[in-house]
Amino acid sequence: MSYPILHDKLKADAGRLSEALEHMSKLFLAPREEKSLRSFTTAEVAELLRVSDGYLRKAHFDGRIPEVEQGAGGKRLYSADDIRKIRHALSQTAKDPFQFLPGRRDGDKLQIWSTVNFKGGSSKTTTTVTLGMRLALRGYRVCLVDADPQASLTTFFGYQPELDFREGGTLYDAIRYNDGDSTRVPITDVLRKTYFPGLDLVPGGIILSEYETETPTALSRGEQPVFFNRIRDSLRQVEDDYDIILIDCPPQLGYLTMSAVCASSSLLMTIIPERVDLASASQFLTMASGVLEVLHANGGVGAYDNFAYLLTRFDTAISTQQDLSEWIRKLLGDSVIETPFVKSSAVSEAGLAQKTIFEVDLGASRNRKTYERAINSVIGFSNDIERMIQTAWGRDSKP
Numbered sequence: 188m189s190y191p192i193l194h195d196k197l198k199a200d201a202g203r204l205s206e207a208l209e210h211m212s213k214l215f216l217a218p219r220e221e222k223s224l225r226s227f228t229t230a231e232v233a234e235l236l237r238v239s240d241g242y243l244r245k246a247h248f249d250g251r252i253p254e255v256e257q258g259a260g261g262k263r264l265y266s267a268d269d270i271r272k273i274r275h276a277l278s279q280t281a282k283d284p285f286q287f288l289p290g291r292r293d294g295d296k297l298q299i300w301s302t303v304n305f306k307g308g309s310s311k312t313t314t315t316v317t318l319g320m321r322l323a324l325r326g327y328r329v330c331l332v333d334a335d336p337q338a339s340l341t342t343f344f345g346y347q348p349e350l351d352f353r354e355g356g357t358l359y360d361a362i363r364y365n366d367g368d369s370t371r372v373p374i375t376d377v378l379r380k381t382y383f384p385g386l387d388l389v390p391g392g393i394i395l396s397e398y399e400t401e402t403p404t405a406l407s408r409g410e411q412p413v414f415f416n417r418i419r420d421s422l423r424q425v426e427d428d429y430d431i432i433l434i435d436c437p438p439q440l441g442y443l444t445m446s447a448v449c450a451s452s453s454l455l456m457t458i459i460p461e462r463v464d465l466a467s468a469s470q471f472l473t474m475a476s477g478v479l480e481v482l483h484a485n486g487g488v489g490a491y492d493n494f495a496y497l498l499t500r501f502d503t504a505i506s507t508q509q510d511l512s513e514w515i516r517k518l519l520g521d522s523v524i525e526t527p528f529v530k531s532s533a534v535s536e537a538g539l540a541q542k543t544i545f546e547v548d549l550g551a552s553r554n555r556k557t558y559e560r561a562i563n564s565v566i567g568f569s570n571d572i573e574r575m576i577q578t579a580w581g582r583d584s585k586p
Contacts, residue, residue, distance in 0.1 A: 188514070192440065200453050202303045206323065206585040209218075212286055214579060215542045221390070222344065222345040222382050222541075222557065223382055224265055224266070224267050224382060224383055224384075224545075224546060225547070225548050226256070226258075226264035226265060227264070227266075227267070228262070228263075228265075229243060229244070229571075231264050231265075231429040232265045232270055232273070232568075233566050235270060235284055235324050235326075236270070236273070236274060236277065236287060236326075237353055237586065238277075239321050246273075249264070251276060251277070251280060252272075252273045252276045252277060253254050253269070253272055253273065253276065253585070255269045255517075256331075257432075258386075259442050259448070261461070262325065262547070263387035265393060267323075267324065267383060267384045267385070268384045269360070270324065270384075271326075272409075274287045274288065275288070276512045283422060286382050287326065287457060288326060289325065289327065289573075290326065290328055290430035290431075291430045291580070291582065292580070293583065295430075295549070295580045295581075296433075296452065296579075297429060297432065297452070298430065298431045298432070298452055298453065298492075298574075298576050298579060298580075299423075299431075299432045299433075299434065299449070299450055299451045299453070300316045300431070300432070300433050300434070300450045300454070300455055301433075301434040301436050301444075301448055301451040301453075301454050301455070301474075301531070302314055302433065302435055302436060302455045302456075302457065303444060303447075303448070303455070303457075303471075304433065304436075304438055304456060304457050304458075304471065305438060305440065305467050305468065305469075305474075306438055306464060306467040306468075306471075307438040307473030308459075309438075309457040309458065309459050309499055310459075310499040310500055310528060311436075311438065311457045311499075312335070312339045312340045312343075312435050312554065313528075313538060313543070314455070314457055314497060314499060314528060315331065315340060315433050315434075315435040316331065316340050316435075316543055317543045317544065317545070317565055317569075318379065318433060318568075318569055318572060319331045319386055319431075319433050320383060320386060320543055320545045320546075321446045321545065321565060321566065321569040322371065322431055322546070322569065322573065323383060323384065323385035324379070324385075324570075326385075327385070327431050328385055328428065328429045328430045328431070329385060329386050329427075329430065329431050330378070330386075330387045330389065330425065330429045330431075330432045330433075330434070331345070331388050331389070331427065331432075331433050331434075332358060332388075332389040332418075332422075332432060332433070332434040332435070332447075333357075333358065333388070333389060333390055333391030333393070333435050334358055334418070334434050334435060334436050334437065334443050334444070334446075334447050335391050335396040335397065335435055335436065335437045335442075335443075336391065336392065336393050336394070336396040336403070336437060337391075337393075337417065337437070338357075338390065338392050338393070338395075338556075339435075340388075340391065340435045340486065341357075341390040341392070342481065342541055343541050343543065344379075344382070344383075344388055345382070345541070346390060348390065348392040348393070349392070349393065349405045350389075350480050352392045352394070352492045353403060355377075355394075356377050356390060356392075357377060357389075357390045357391055357392040357394060357395065358389050358390065358395060358418075358421075358496045359392065359394045359397065359398060360372050360376065360377050360392055361373065361374040361377055361389070362398065362400075362406045362417040362418055362421055363398065363401075363402075364401050364410055365410065368400075371417075371421075372423055373421075374421040374422065374424050374425060375424060375425065377389055377390065378425065380501065387429075390458070391435075395437075395441075395443060396506070398414075398442060398443055399441050399442050402405040402442040404415045405548050414417065414442050414446055414515055415445055415446050415449040415482055415487040415488075416446075416449065416487070417446055418446040418449070419446070419449055420451055420452035425504070426586070429571045431576065433448045434450070434503065440471065440474050440475060440478060445478060445482065446560050447481060448475075448479070448486050448488065449487045450484075451493045452489070452491060452495070452579065453493035453494070453495070453572075453575070453579070454491060454494045454495070455493075455496075455497060455498050455572070456468070456471075456497070456560060457496075457497050457499045457528075458497070458498055458499060458515070459494050459498075459499055459500045459501075460498055460508045460509075460511040460512045460515060461463065461507075461508065461511070462511070463509070465515070491573050491577075492555055492575070492579040493579070494522060494584065495522055495523075495524050495572070495575065496519055496522055496523045496524065497523075497524045497527070497528060497568060498512055498523065498526070498527035498528065498531075498532065499527070500526070500530040501527035501528065501530060501557040502529070502530045503529065503531050508551055512527065524568055524570050524571045524572065524583055525568075526564060526567030526568040526570075526571050527564065527568065528564055528565065528568055528577040529560065529561065529564040530546075530547070530556075531557060531560060531561035531564070532557055532558075533554070533557045533560075533561040533562075534561050544558070544561050544562050544565055545562075545565075559566070
C-alpha cells in the first residue's frame, strides 16, 4: 500500500486516535482518578529525618511532634504531609535546625540539574522523577520540569498530556516565541502542584517539538531572548520558591536540551553499562563538547558545579556489565556516581503503573527482597547526589 499524500493520512490517524483516547478517558477515567501517595513506616520516616527510630518514638511520647494514624498492631503510618509537619516541628527545638531543614540558606544558589542522554531507554525519566521524589521526602523544595515532547515524566503524575494539555499549559507556553497574538507566559501560569508534598511540576507535551522547528526562524529574525536563555529566564521567575529544580531533557542534543543545559548548575548523564550505550554516550559527549564550546563563547553557559554520570539499568547478574562498570569508573573517575541505579523488576513493575519505587505499597509487593534491593539502590544514588548539592552550597552532608 502506498501513501502519496502521507501527511494527510497521518493527520487523519492522529485525529482518530485523539478522539478515541478522549472517549476512553470519559469511559474509564471518569470521575478522574487522582493519584495519591502511600503511607510510610516509622523506620522509613526516621531515615528520611536523619534520626533513629527511638528518637522518633520519644518525640511522639514527649508530645513534641503531632500524632499520626495508626495501622494494624498500633504501628504508626505517616503521610508525606505528616513528615513535613514533623520535620518543621523538630527544627524548632533542635540544636541544629538545618538537620531537619537541609535546603537553601541565605546566599545559596538555586540548584538546577538537567538529566541528559543521547539515547532513549537509559532510565533518564525514571531517574529524574525518582530523584525528585526522594529529595522532596528529604525536606527539599523541588520542582520537576518536563522538557521532553514525549512527556513521560508528566504521565508519572497522573496526567494524559495529549488530552490534559491539548489547549496549552506546558513548558512550551513559558518559552515559546512570539507569533501574532500568541506570546509566552510566566512559568507560574503552567506550574502545577502535585499530589506529592514539596514537589511541583512544569508539564511537557508534544507541542514542545514546535520549539525545535521554530528556533531557526527565531534566530534568523533576531528574536530575544535567544533560545539558550529561554528556560533560564523562565526559571528565574520562581528562583526563590525552590531549593532544587530537575529538568528531564529529550534524548537528543536539540534546542530544548541546549536551553536546559544553559539553565543548569549541574548535569547528570545516565549510562547503561553496555557497549552500544557506551558508543552512544561517546557520540553524545563529542557533540556536546562542541556545542558547549560555542555556547560558552557566546555567553550561553558558565561554570558547572558538577557533571556526573549515573550507571542505570545495572544488572549485577551480568558479568560483562560488572566489567564495563569498573572500566567506566577507571576511565571517568570520581565523575561516576558511586551507587548505580540497579535494574529491578520492582522498578519496572512500578513504572508500568506510572509509579516510582517510593509509591509501591509494601504490603502488595510480591517480593520484598527485590523491593528492598531496588529501594536501597535509589536511596544510595540519591544520597550521593544530595551530597553533591550540599557541597555546591559549601557544606558537608551526611545523608
